[in-house]
Amino acid sequence: MGSFKRDYQLWIMVFPAILVVFVFNYVPMYGIQLAFRDYDFSKGITGGEWRGLHYFEQFINSFSFADLMQNTVAISLATIVLSFPVPIVLALILNQLMGKRIKRTLQTTVYLPHFISTVVLVGMLNVLLSPSTGVIGQLMKWAGMGDINLLASTNAFVPVYVLSDIWQHCGWNSIIYLAALSTIDPQLYDAAKIDGASRWQTIRHIEFPALVPTIIILFILSMGHVLGTGFEKVFLMQNTLNLPVSEVISTYVYKIGIVSNQFSYSAAIGLFNTVINFIFLYAMNLISRRTSSISLW
Amino acid sequence: MGLAGKSNELVFKIGLFVICSLIFLVIAYPLYFIVIASVSDSTLVSTGKVLLFPKGVSLFGYKEIFKDERIWQGYGNTILYTALGTFVNLLFTIPAAYALARQEFKARRVIMLAFVLTMFFNGGLIPTFLLMRDLHLTDSMWVFILPFSVNVYNLIIARTFFENSLPKELYEAAAIDGCSHLRYFASVALPLSRAMLSVIGLYYLVAHWNDFFTALIYIRSNHLQPLQVVLRDILLSNQVFANGIGLGGDLGGYAQRYADQIKYGVIIVSTLPILVVYPFIQKYFEKGVMIGSIKG
Numbered sequence: 001m002g003s004f005k006r007d008y009q010l011w012i013m014v015f016p017a018i019l020v021v022f023v024f025n026y027v028p029m030y031g032i033q034l035a036f037r038d039y040d041f042s043k044g045i046t047g048g049e050w051r052g053l054h055y056f057e058q059f060i061n062s063f064s065f066a067d068l069m070q071n072t073v074a075i076s077l078a079t080i081v082l083s084f085p086v087p088i089v090l091a092l093i094l095n096q097l098m099g100k101r102i103k104r105t106l107q108t109t110v111y112l113p114h115f116i117s118t119v120v121l122v123g124m125l126n127v128l129l130s131p132s133t134g135v136i137g138q139l140m141k142w143a144g145m146g147d148i149n150l151l152a153s154t155n156a157f158v159p160v161y162v163l164s165d166i167w168q169h170c171g172w173n174s175i176i177y178l179a180a181l182s183t184i185d186p187q188l189y190d191a192a193k194i195d196g197a198s199r200w201q202t203i204r205h206i207e208f209p210a211l212v213p214t215i216i217i218l219f220i221l222s223m224g225h226v227l228g229t230g231f232e233k234v235f236l237m238q239n240t241l242n243l244p245v246s247e248v249i250s251t252y253v254y255k256i257g258i259v260s261n262q263f264s265y266s267a268a269i270g271l272f273n274t275v276i277n278f279i280f281l282y283a284m285n286l287i288s289r290r291t292s293s294i295s296l297w
Numbered sequence: 298m299g300l301a302g303k304s305n306e307l308v309f310k311i312g313l314f315v316i317c318s319l320i321f322l323v324i325a326y327p328l329y330f331i332v333i334a335s336v337s338d339s340t341l342v343s344t345g346k347v348l349l350f351p352k353g354v355s356l357f358g359y360k361e362i363f364k365d366e367r368i369w370q371g372y373g374n375t376i377l378y379t380a381l382g383t384f385v386n387l388l389f390t391i392p393a394a395y396a397l398a399r400q401e402f403k404a405r406r407v408i409m410l411a412f413v414l415t416m417f418f419n420g421g422l423i424p425t426f427l428l429m430r431d432l433h434l435t436d437s438m439w440v441f442i443l444p445f446s447v448n449v450y451n452l453i454i455a456r457t458f459f460e461n462s463l464p465k466e467l468y469e470a471a472a473i474d475g476c477s478h479l480r481y482f483a484s485v486a487l488p489l490s491r492a493m494l495s496v497i498g499l500y501y502l503v504a505h506w507n508d509f510f511t512a513l514i515y516i517r518s519n520h521l522q523p524l525q526v527v528l529r530d531i532l533l534s535n536q537v538f539a540n541g542i543g544l545g546g547d548l549g550g551y552a553q554r555y556a557d558q559i560k561y562g563v564i565i566v567s568t569l570p571i572l573v574v575y576p577f578i579q580k581y582f583e584k585g586v587m588i589g590s591i592k593g
Binding site (some may be wrong): 007011012013017018020021026030031034046060097107109113116117118119122124126127132133134135139142175196209231235243250258263266270271274278 | 427531
């Protein structure tokens, strides 16, 4: 084949990437059938007896099902609803700054927490919020709010999770909006100035509309993760006292599968999760395409 | 602009200044507090007396950290995994991105589609775990290096960069002189891509440095544990002192008193390397994210 002979060097360059993506991303998809089979420790993934939807029924009928669904949806919805608007507002604010050095300093600061590891972030929450030795615990005592253990309270789990999430990622997530703002045609600003538009009017009628397509796309994508709360942070924030509100599907899959070796049951729960996520993504995309003609595909 | 417009402008500026100062304080203060708490007397810290400046300065926490072998072993492991891992990431991602950016490469659309699909579908935790076990990657350092060494999002950024930022005439001229793809890639394309390489390198580096999940799932041996797992033990499981003193006995009070100072210090020591690298690369971020969003 002529084109292969011509392109063989390109094939050499792309081959390692194809290999790792095939082995580590596609081969495990073959293992999804485990959700429909028993796992046979001697015969491997395909050796066990076919069980159909047995493990899905077991999950839906299990007593933890309702709690898991509720916790997972509560944590992700709270995260989406509360943290989604913050980077948009932050980008609009940063974009108003004229002084280059001030803007740069503020950007460096707000991006910084994104690079802290989840373990360290949860560690920070633990030392700062501890009711006996933490500063915030102490300040709350002074403020007369009593001796609340924010780390162990079932009421405080979601607020602490969401607020720390905003603190850590709002700066980083604002970059994409800043990039969108930087593509606005300067002539639009000039025209607004000639028409005597105030800064506030410029934000409302020029800058915000320029962000709308990005906002919609990112919102659809985030809806695709409604059942996809990040595993690490929830897992690390869990303790026996907050477990009633902090056990989510991903941590449950880990405990059932990796800790207690119930491979088939755990794979079924994982697959259930993926399917629901995809349905959400698909539905949001459909709604968006009908109403705003912006869509992912 | 009339007088009302001018005063509006002033109100706007003052409001902007106040809001920006608040944002700065809210983001920066917790970080600053960790720094001053790590060198202050822990009793003063826990009673809320250290708020603006360090008090009762002592480096006790840091001395304990330097004596703790677990931290050094974790540090060493993480440096090894991060260095080798980032190298393999770039080695697999960048040449592939170059190849997929060439218009004349017929298979590029199919390959790209197969890559992008993995961003939405995966086998899930258990099938992936069983695969790693069958490949004998569990409890081995290679599980940090080889699996998922090509991040599709980073690949897209690199590919878009090669497509849009290198002039087409450059390759045509080189090809007439008999320059092959490999040679052109190594001696022309790479040297022109420093900004993109440093952004993607940083993304990979940070992901390796902060990776806790891989070790949690796949690593059992203590001597292979990366820094993040050691940090989890110290910060969250409260195993502050390596030799097991900590609670109870005569040493109980001692442990209670100094545990927090050590924790503050550990946070700094473990995060410092990333924070030192990051400001140098920050100026490329906006560009990097923008390139990625065009065809994300």
